[in-house]
Amino acid sequence: MTTTSPEGRQQSDVRRDQMLVAAAELIAERGFERTRIADVAKRIETSPALVMYYFATKDELLTAALRHSEAAFYRAAEELLDKPGTLDKRLSKLVDMTFDSKTKEEFAGAWGLWFELWCQAFKHPQVAQDRRELDQQWRDLITRVVQAGIDAGELSDTDVEQFAVEWAALLDGLSVQVALDDPRVDTKRAKRIAMDFARRALNLT
Amino acid sequence: MTTTSPEGRQQSDVRRDQMLVAAAELIAERGFERTRIADVAKRIETSPALVMYYFATKDELLTAALRHSEAAFYRAAEELLDKPGTLDKRLSKLVDMTFDSKTKEEFAGAWGLWFELWCQAFKHPQVAQDRRELDQQWRDLITRVVQAGIDAGELSDTDVEQFAVEWAALLDGLSVQVALDDPRVDTKRAKRIAMDFARRALNLT
DNA sequence: AAGTCCTGACTGACTGTTCAGTCGAGTACG
DNA sequence: CGTACTCGACTGAACAGTCAGTCAGGACTT
Numbered sequence: 137m138t139t140t141s142p143e144g145r146q147q148s149d150v151r152r153d154q155m156l157v158a159a160a161e162l163i164a165e166r167g168f169e170r171t172r173i174a175d176v177a178k179r180i181e182t183s184p185a186l187v188m189y190y191f192a193t194k195d196e197l198l199t200a201a202l203r204h205s206e207a208a209f210y211r212a213a214e215e216l217l218d219k220p221g222t223l224d225k226r227l228s229k230l231v232d233m234t235f236d237s238k239t240k241e242e243f244a245g246a247w248g249l250w251f252e253l254w255c256q257a258f259k260h261p262q263v264a265q266d267r268r269e270l271d272q273q274w275r276d277l278i279t280r281v282v283q284a285g286i287d288a289g290e291l292s293d294t295d296v297e298q299f300a301v302e303w304a305a306l307l308d309g310l311s312v313q314v315a316l317d318d319p320r321v322d323t324k325r326a327k328r329i330a331m332d333f334a335r336r337a338l339n340l341t
Numbered sequence: 342m343t344t345t346s347p348e349g350r351q352q353s354d355v356r357r358d359q360m361l362v363a364a365a366e367l368i369a370e371r372g373f374e375r376t377r378i379a380d381v382a383k384r385i386e387t388s389p390a391l392v393m394y395y396f397a398t399k400d401e402l403l404t405a406a407l408r409h410s411e412a413a414f415y416r417a418a419e420e421l422l423d424k425p426g427t428l429d430k431r432l433s434k435l436v437d438m439t440f441d442s443k444t445k446e447e448f449a450g451a452w453g454l455w456f457e458l459w460c461q462a463f464k465h466p467q468v469a470q471d472r473r474e475l476d477q478q479w480r481d482l483i484t485r486v487v488q489a490g491i492d493a494g495e496l497s498d499t500d501v502e503q504f505a506v507e508w509a510a511l512l513d514g515l516s517v518q519v520a521l522d523d524p525r526v527d528t529k530r531a532k533r534i535a536m537d538f539a540r541r542a543l544n545l546t
Numbered sequence: 547a548a549g550t551c552c553t554g555a556c557t558g559a560c561t562g563t564t565c566a567g568t569c570g571a572g573t574a575c576g
Numbered sequence: 577c578g579t580a581c582t583c584g585a586c587t588g589a590a591c592a593g594t595c596a597g598t599c600a601g602g603a604c605t606t
Contacts, residue, residue: 148585167460169374172561183587184562194562248463255372255456257521264521271523301518301525302511302534309514313506316462316469318476320506329507352551378596388553393597 152190154180159201164248168198168256199263202253206270209246213277223285224340230278231330234307235314235323247315275300282338291338299337306333357395359385364406369453373403373461404468407458411475414451418482428490429545435483436535439512440519440528452520480505487543496543504542511538 158179162171173194177184191197216229257264278300285291307330313321321329334340363384367376378399382389396402421434462469483505490496512535518526539545 151585167374167464169372173563174561185564185588186586188563189586248460251456251460251463254517254521255453255460258453258456259372267521268523271518272525275525297525301530302538305514305518305526305531305534306507306511307514308517309510309512312459312513313476313510316459316472318473320477320480320502321510325506329510333507356551377594389596390554390598391552394552397597399596 148190151180151186155187155190155197156201156204159197160205160249163198163201163252164246167248168202168252171198173197199256199260202249202256202263203266205246205249206253206266210270210273210277213274217277217281223282223288223290223338224335226281226284227334228331230281231307231327234311234330235326247311250311250315271304275304278303285338291340294338299334302337303330303334306330353395356385356387356391360392360395360402361406361409364402365410365454368403368406368457369451372453373407373457376403378402404461404465407454407461407468408471410451410454411458411471415475415478415482418479422482422486428486428493428495428543429540431486431490432539433536435486436512436532439516439535440531452516455516456520476509480509483508490543496545499543504539507542508535508539511535 155176158176159171162175162179166175173184173187176197177187187197191200213230213233216233217226220226221229253263253267257267275297279296282291282294282296282299286293286296310321310326310330314323314326360381363381364376367380367384371380378389378392381402382392392402396405418435418438421438422431425431426434458468458472462472480502484501487496487499487501487504491498491501515526515531515535519528519531
């Protein structure tokens, strides 16, 4: 039998995924430009030729890998927010995700990926487009969470979109400091700043 | 005669500077890894070998170039803040610098440089160290400006350091959005958000 | 002559990509 | 059932281009 997981998952799909994951890891570790197809191949124990068999060019593989892990991050956030809770708790979860999960194994070195994504986006319009969409989803997520709070009467009406833009920017900026080990901004302080800002902006207790 | 500018500036110093500037431009345009010594040489119309004559390795040249233009940016900010003015005006100048000057010719594509710096800092501890120092200078600059305002009685006493950290992070985050052409965050809006935040945080009219 | 600045020609290592061909599993056919 | 054929997954080896770094020497200054 050809290895197929429960639901008709083809060997080829598995391979593709393996390659995308391996590539993302490598990008995070060494950077986009320094990631060699040979490295990706070695990590999943195959030949470079096979990588080319699945992806026409190196660039296609690497940009796909970036998209793949962006999407994974966003999906994780969506799931996390499925479960209901108070507005404060849910915002807190988003903050935790931003500053913690990027450190976890599953998103190994996601900080590095984030930076690489920005670098590539600055040069390749297509990547930039993808990033914009991802960021919009992220802000929409924030918007939805806050709106749910308003609907539940947890806070008075506010300009939700405006808050989402400001808060998302603040989170990005703090992420940079935390990722680069700024002695003045560790994870804990970043979280507090983020939550304080949110509570103040939204007039939460 | 060896071309010497007014103040005993050696030809060699001129060359070094030319190379650093050219390298920084190229890094901003193509990225750190994609910048070739041959490109740098061509831009200043010499041979690749001469570049190697001044810099032992490619890496040394490129990281020096990053440092060089970071320092240039910071120096420009310092000068800008030499002239006195109301607190609000001076903060406004910082904001303008952040969102405009990076676009100007002199700092051609400084956005790109910023991203590249973050990428490199994430991987090379030495670069990370440099970046931390630069960022600290930047926050100190903010601190000094605000403190001057307090001393002049323009605002009541506040936690200046805390403000500097928060505001610097916000500026970074907004920079990312602006640099990557986010449709929801153009230069104008970014500036307004930044100034609104500052005025609110500092209780300015 | 000594020293500085500079160059063209070269090389060795690396790496994306191609290609001819292997292997095993299915499948049609007699 | 067995044989021939197809096809997708996969590989080793080679190709062709790129590029950092070297080197021997030239020109110009002091």
